[in-house]
Amino acid sequence: MRTRDDKKQEALFLATIKLVNEIGFASSSVSKIAKAAGVSPSTLYIYFKNKEDLLVSTYYEIKAGMGQAMLNGFDDSRPVRDIFHLVWRNAFAYAVENQDEFRYVEQFSNSPYAGLADAVIIKESFEPITRVIRRGIEQKIIKDVSMDMIAAFMLHPIKVLANPNHCGQFEPTEENINTAFQMAWDALKL
Amino acid sequence: MRTRDDKKQEALFLATIKLVNEIGFASSSVSKIAKAAGVSPSTLYIYFKNKEDLLVSTYYEIKAGMGQAMLNGFDDSRPVRDIFHLVWRNAFAYAVENQDEFRYVEQFSNSPYAGLADAVIIKESFEPITRVIRRGIEQKIIKDVSMDMIAAFMLHPIKVLANPNHCGQFEPTEENINTAFQMAWDALKL
Amino acid sequence: MRTRDDKKQEALFLATIKLVNEIGFASSSVSKIAKAAGVSPSTLYIYFKNKEDLLVSTYYEIKAGMGQAMLNGFDDSRPVRDIFHLVWRNAFAYAVENQDEFRYVEQFSNSPYAGLADAVIIKESFEPITRVIRRGIEQKIIKDVSMDMIAAFMLHPIKVLANPNHCGQFEPTEENINTAFQMAWDALKL
Amino acid sequence: MRTRDDKKQEALFLATIKLVNEIGFASSSVSKIAKAAGVSPSTLYIYFKNKEDLLVSTYYEIKAGMGQAMLNGFDDSRPVRDIFHLVWRNAFAYAVENQDEFRYVEQFSNSPYAGLADAVIIKESFEPITRVIRRGIEQKIIKDVSMDMIAAFMLHPIKVLANPNHCGQFEPTEENINTAFQMAWDALKL
DNA sequence: GATGAATGAGTGTTCATTCAT
DNA sequence: CATGAATGAACACTCATTCAT
Incomplete structure (x- = not known):
């Protein structure tokens, strides 16, 4: 769960912010965020414990x-x-x-x-x-x-x-x- | 025919407000709102065109x-x-x-x-x-x-x-x- | 279940044929057919035992x-x-x-x-x-x-x-x- | 990652054909097809974009x-x-x-x-x-x-x-x- | 005879998360 | 470390049908 590639974590932060703004909190799913950040949904779980943590x-x-x-x-x-x-x-x-x-x-x-x-x-x-x-x-x-x-x-x-x-x-x-x-x-x- | 029950519309308004406060906008699903209002989810669609309308x-x-x-x-x-x-x-x-x-x-x-x-x-x-x-x-x-x-x-x-x-x-x-x-x-x- | 107003039965026949052609068998629901025929869905059940019968x-x-x-x-x-x-x-x-x-x-x-x-x-x-x-x-x-x-x-x-x-x-x-x-x-x- | 199983795609094709024959196009729902193919309905959406695509x-x-x-x-x-x-x-x-x-x-x-x-x-x-x-x-x-x-x-x-x-x-x-x-x-x- | 209200079961689809590689 | 495959649970919504008037 802890990290190596800080760029990916950063990309996930940015994708989260961007998506929540574009489509709202309710529609911002883990897989959409992952896709927007250019990583696989399962990769997200390497950097964050779960959606809440993200x-x-x-x-x-x-x-x-x-x-x-x-x-x-x-x-x-x-x-x-x-x-x-x-x-x-x-x-x-x-x-x-x-x-x-x-x-x-x-x-x-x-x-x-x-x-x-x-x-x-x-x-x-x-x-x-x-x-x-x-x-x-x-x-x-x-x-x-x-x-x-x-x-x-x-x-x-x-x-x-x-x-x-x-x-x-x-x-x-x-x-x-x-x-x-x-x-x-x-x-x-x- | 059964007559339309204004109490149900009111109950749906109240349930919507209550649920959004309790669990947030994002988690307030149609079925939860309907259950909180004491009606079937399908009944909700008699009173409102869809979730957005509600x-x-x-x-x-x-x-x-x-x-x-x-x-x-x-x-x-x-x-x-x-x-x-x-x-x-x-x-x-x-x-x-x-x-x-x-x-x-x-x-x-x-x-x-x-x-x-x-x-x-x-x-x-x-x-x-x-x-x-x-x-x-x-x-x-x-x-x-x-x-x-x-x-x-x-x-x-x-x-x-x-x-x-x-x-x-x-x-x-x-x-x-x-x-x-x-x-x-x-x-x-x- | 038997009929008085033949015009309604006829209208239901026509609406059924028209709808099945326009939107297909699968999407032709009882309520859509009834609406297209200008009657209430429940009225349909006066003229036909059920959807199959229609x-x-x-x-x-x-x-x-x-x-x-x-x-x-x-x-x-x-x-x-x-x-x-x-x-x-x-x-x-x-x-x-x-x-x-x-x-x-x-x-x-x-x-x-x-x-x-x-x-x-x-x-x-x-x-x-x-x-x-x-x-x-x-x-x-x-x-x-x-x-x-x-x-x-x-x-x-x-x-x-x-x-x-x-x-x-x-x-x-x-x-x-x-x-x-x-x-x-x-x-x-x- | 798990590797994509071509047998599943094939099973879905077969299940689709079989079900459409048994119960007709209109009644062949996604969940019935998935069950007949022995996969979860959501798995179907890995192999096909949606029902139409299938x-x-x-x-x-x-x-x-x-x-x-x-x-x-x-x-x-x-x-x-x-x-x-x-x-x-x-x-x-x-x-x-x-x-x-x-x-x-x-x-x-x-x-x-x-x-x-x-x-x-x-x-x-x-x-x-x-x-x-x-x-x-x-x-x-x-x-x-x-x-x-x-x-x-x-x-x-x-x-x-x-x-x-x-x-x-x-x-x-x-x-x-x-x-x-x-x-x-x-x-x-x- | 006629109808809108009502609903449990079902629709197609997406979800957060885990698994196997 | 990284990922696509996989899924049970949930989503918004529609269904055929019955009920009460």
């Missing part, structure tokens, strides 16, 4: 990448608002450039597999960000609310705006992105 | 109820912020009380069936609300942004906060709800 | 009409060859004008229902013709072979020639029909 | 064998009548010895699948025969009629005579076969 691993893989992308250029010593701005822009850029990954996460979160993903593992990659937010709250720059509420107004609107399925009208021009950020910041700031 | 109809059914719930007590003559407050509280109340319906809509929107639902039909029930928002923009109370962005900061956070799956910590106490509303309003207001 | 009755109905058509203008006192000519032309005309009925008989004969049709009932309507042929054999005009062989060279070629599915090229012009008859007669005559 | 392939398989059987001992240099005699006897022998195959072809031709078989592929295997017939026409031995009419009087009577379902009385004795051939030849010869 889907959950793909989820982890994306989340790790997302966390990294959001921390791009992260500098703890800068003022809270600046860090926040950076992180938000990073998140938005990622969402626009990696729509397939974003949509996969969305579908995964609403699937019966969601419960199988370990929330703690995920939260780890976002730890630096939560730390900054706590600092913002202490410094009375940000409203004193739970992390869930922060995320609800900071990140979830991004999910919607970046998804052309949900938002026919929204164009990610520099001006619009700035306005969107301003709204997010207005929601959070004291 | 899922889309269920979506319409929920959306209509949601639109109605949000407009509860709606009074066009009141100030924009008051109307907005009412609608937001209505939406939040609906989301908390009808979590299954809310989650169904969420999953439906992220499924390949989403494209089959007529957006125009849906938008109609929300028309009074969009009218008020436009008034708010004209009166320079609300930021001059597209309807999509309004929704992204006004409604989507509700989706997250009301979903205990997403938000382990958030408790819908009166205080928390007011804070959440304040955040939404801060995002939108000029 | 199909066999339709077969009888057609065979009776075919027998009648072939005997059109039949005159026992005329010479054998003339009668034979008349009957053959009648048969050919029927086959061309009633292709659907012809094809239904063909499909029925090759279906599992075939065994259920009583051969004796069918043979009765062809009795006058067999009598003439026996006379022809006695008068040493026709080869002394079994009735099956007569039919094989007299009637079955008609089946093929009249079916455009089998015979792309054959055009039923007066000349071609006469040639075909000549071939049939050459086969039979001494 | 049925059409079976048709091709039979037609190829039939063409070969008819050409057994074929010698272009012999006189037209002798070749014709040989081919006709070959065809008759095949029809008697392979009644199931013959009946399958019959039923297939009258099914909605008929249109899916490529007529050109089929005609190829009969090419040598059509060549001889054309020679017979040029030499004024055979009537100058279309190939369809030749087939109608040469081959189709065989279909009927060899099928005991259609012909209770006809016994394939040497004498009867010769008489039948004589009738076919009388029909064709000038």
Whole structure:
């Protein structure tokens, strides 16, 4: 079950994401994913224990990448608002450039597999960000609310705006992105 | 002939929503839904043309109820912020009380069936609300942004906060709800 | 199970023949036939005991009409060859004008229902013709072979020639029909 | 990997032919055919794309064998009548010895699948025969009629005579076969 | 007499997974 | 390591027929 050829594992991740986006979670069968990745269905079972393992691993893989992308250029010593701005822009850029990954996460979160993903593992990659937010709250720059509420107004609107399925009208021009950020910041700031 | 039993159609709607919540969109098969509704799978096809018809109809059914719930007590003559407050509280109340319906809509929107639902039909029930928002923009109370962005900061956070799956910590106490509303309003207001 | 409205029975016969021709024996379901006839599936069961009864009755109905058509203008006192000519032309005309009925008989004969049709009932309507042929054999005009062989060279070629599915090229012009008859007669005559 | 078992494909062909003969085209379901062949229904889909592919392939398989059987001992240099005699006897022998195959072809031709078989592929295997017939026409031995009419009087009577379902009385004795051939030849010869 | 509602059994087909090579 | 063959269980859906009105 463990691996030699990392390219095949990578190909399976990509094929999974691509297929889930194209034909949906329900129709993405193991054999279709394997074919899309250019391997035999039985080969897939060398790299992953079963379908569930494949889907959950793909989820982890994306989340790790997302966390990294959001921390791009992260500098703890800068003022809270600046860090926040950076992180938000990073998140938005990622969402626009990696729509397939974003949509996969969305579908995964609403699937019966969601419960199988370990929330703690995920939260780890976002730890630096939560730390900054706590600092913002202490410094009375940000409203004193739970992390869930922060995320609800900071990140979830991004999910919607970046998804052309949900938002026919929204164009990610520099001006619009700035306005969107301003709204997010207005929601959070004291 | 036997007369058509509206209770069965209703039972099928409810079973669909319940099952999608319990086991997810992908695993909700026609036969499972039929069994949950207490009818034979073939009976389902008397009330709906096929699975797609069942899922889309269920979506319409929920959306209509949601639109109605949000407009509860709606009074066009009141100030924009008051109307907005009412609608937001209505939406939040609906989301908390009808979590299954809310989650169904969420999953439906992220499924390949989403494209089959007529957006125009849906938008109609929300028309009074969009009218008020436009008034708010004209009166320079609300930021001059597209309807999509309004929704992204006004409604989507509700989706997250009301979903205990997403938000382990958030408790819908009166205080928390007011804070959440304040955040939404801060995002939108000029 | 017995009838009042002969029009409905007739409509069911016609719908059966039409559907079997259009979509084949296998796909011609009771409900489709009923719908094509403009009645409810359950109404069909007032006129016929079950699907088998409907199909066999339709077969009888057609065979009776075919027998009648072939005997059109039949005159026992005329010479054998003339009668034979008349009957053959009648048969050919029927086959061309009633292709659907012809094809239904063909499909029925090759279906599992075939065994259920009583051969004796069918043979009765062809009795006058067999009598003439026996006379022809006695008068040493026709080869002394079994009735099956007569039919094989007299009637079955008609089946093929009249079916455009089998015979792309054959055009039923007066000349071609006469040639075909000549071939049939050459086969039979001494 | 397990190696593909040609015996299974063959078993499926045979089961298809056998079942279509026993219970008819209409009732021959994929699962019944698979069971008769001793494989799982899903295994069938490894060897054939779908039911249509199975049925059409079976048709091709039979037609190829039939063409070969008819050409057994074929010698272009012999006189037209002798070749014709040989081919006709070959065809008759095949029809008697392979009644199931013959009946399958019959039923297939009258099914909605008929249109899916490529007529050109089929005609190829009969090419040598059509060549001889054309020679017979040029030499004024055979009537100058279309190939369809030749087939109608040469081959189709065989279909009927060899099928005991259609012909209770006809016994394939040497004498009867010769008489039948004589009738076919009388029909064709000038 | 006539009908739409209702259903268990069946349709063709795909599924996730294991097996043998 | 890699794979195509193999399958029991499930899929969405239709069937012939009966039931209640």
